[in-house]
Amino acid sequence: MAFLSLYLSKPSTTEALWVSDCRIIHGCCIQMPAARIRFQHRSAGVRSKRHTGRLNVRAAGTETDKTKPNAPEVTPSDTRSSAVNQLLGMKGAGKETDKWKIRLQLTKPVTWAPLIWGVLCGAAASGNFHWTIEDVAKSITCMLMAGPFLTGYTQTINDWYDREIDAINEPYRPIPSGAISEPEVITQIWVLLLGGIGLAYTLDVWAGHSFPTIFCLSLGGALLSYIYSAPPLKLKQSGWIGNYALGSSYIALPWWASQALFGTLSWDVVVLTLLYSTAGLGIAIVNDFKSIEGDRAMGLQSLPVAFGIDTAKWICIGSIDLTQLSVAGYLFATGKLYYALTLLGLITPQIIFQASAQPFFVLGLLVTALATSH
Numbered sequence: 001m002a003f004l005s006l007y008l009s010k011p012s013t014t015e016a017l018w019v020s021d022c023r024i025i026h027g028c029c030i031q032m033p034a035a036r037i038r039f040q041h042r043s044a045g046v047r048s049k050r051h052t053g054r055l056n057v058r059a060a061g062t063e064t065d066k067t068k069p070n071a072p073e074v075t076p077s078d079t080r081s082s083a084v085n086q087l088l089g090m091k092g093a094g095k096e097t098d099k100w101k102i103r104l105q106l107t108k109p110v111t112w113a114p115l116i117w118g119v120l121c122g123a124a125a126s127g128n129f130h131w132t133i134e135d136v137a138k139s140i141t142c143m144l145m146a147g148p149f150l151t152g153y154t155q156t157i158n159d160w161y162d163r164e165i166d167a168i169n170e171p172y173r174p175i176p177s178g179a180i181s182e183p184e185v186i187t188q189i190w191v192l193l194l195g196g197i198g199l200a201y202t203l204d205v206w207a208g209h210s211f212p213t214i215f216c217l218s219l220g221g222a223l224l225s226y227i228y229s230a231p232p233l234k235l236k237q238s239g240w241i242g243n244y245a246l247g248s249s250y251i252a253l254p255w256w257a258s259q260a261l262f263g264t265l266s267w268d269v270v271v272l273t274l275l276y277s278t279a280g281l282g283i284a285i286v287n288d289f290k291s292i293e294g295d296r297a298m299g300l301q302s303l304p305v306a307f308g309i310d311t312a313k314w315i316c317i318g319s320i321d322l323t324q325l326s327v328a329g330y331l332f333a334t335g336k337l338y339y340a341l342t343l344l345g346l347i348t349p350q351i352i353f354q355a356s357a358q359p360f361f362v363l364g365l366l367v368t369a370l371a372t373s374h
């Protein structure tokens, strides 16, 4: 489950990884080792910022100065691993003074992985990717657009709109600690957004599209990122909608862009990937288990709070496993028997080994992509 969270770029990456150290029954972290007390601390404190809308985080105009006093003198740890965390944009990052490293941290490189994998799946699904220099260059450009640029933009804008709550939860993060100034953050948001959209348009021209499909997808993704993080909509406040928005945009959008780049994006693939995104919703729920007490204390209705741990646990694993079973059924129904059987073969260990099922889920996506190409 840990990597599933990471795969979907669930932002609380370090915490997601910690989930793997908890005792997990059917994907639900129900017991924490004493060493992982930060979980307990956080859950007893303020809720993960994905649900912080009710704290009235303001849309704009927070002076960095205001949040500076919260910046601790000493960061969580000044070890080598905290330096790695810093570069990857993970929690538990050490203090950094190099502006470029801080900029990189804001883009959370660890969260680029699912988008890059999505590009790979789209290329596979197109059935038209060839190992030529041109196709490899196209796919690298598409990965650059989806990962560093558009995911980087998404993560930076998310941190921007979460800066006040971060001043409480994670005061050592670049924005609340004052390590980077507000104009620098705004500039970074625009550079990444325009760079990503520019690359998308370049890819459309490169592919000879008469309609700029990739450009439109990038605009749609950028807009979704904005309404996910920014008021008044701030989709991330809503358990169901926020989780599905995250799951679908990380699974479907890069796949669509890449399939359009190398071939034709068909409606059956659109429907199939949107269906697959339900598994993304389930994966996103994993993150809610770590902050149940805090959510309850603040009256926030995350799925575990709203339905209880047991029910949320079943919603989580049910949405992941049933989605994949449905996709296997679809492949079977459309005559892709061997692909359907391969997918079933991957789902079986996933159901049995919930806690370490991540490679099976990720491979299942690729198998589905390959199946749709034939």
Ligand SMILES: C/C(=C\COP(=O)(O)OP(=O)(O)O)CCC[C@H](C)CCC[C@H](C)CCCC(C)C
Pocket: 009, 010, 011, 012, 013, 048, 049, 050, 051, 115, 145, 146, 150, 151, 154, 155, 158, 162, 214, 217, 218, 221, 222, 224, 225, 228, 229, 236, 245, 246, 249, 250, 253, 254, 257
């Ligand atoms: C910012 C995101 C998650 C952070 O969530 P949260 O604040 O709850 O977590 P932390 O508290 O731990 O920070 C991800 C949001 C994803 C968004 C809805 C849409 C992403 C769009 C893609 C980047 C666009 C790709 C387009 C393309 C490939 C054509």
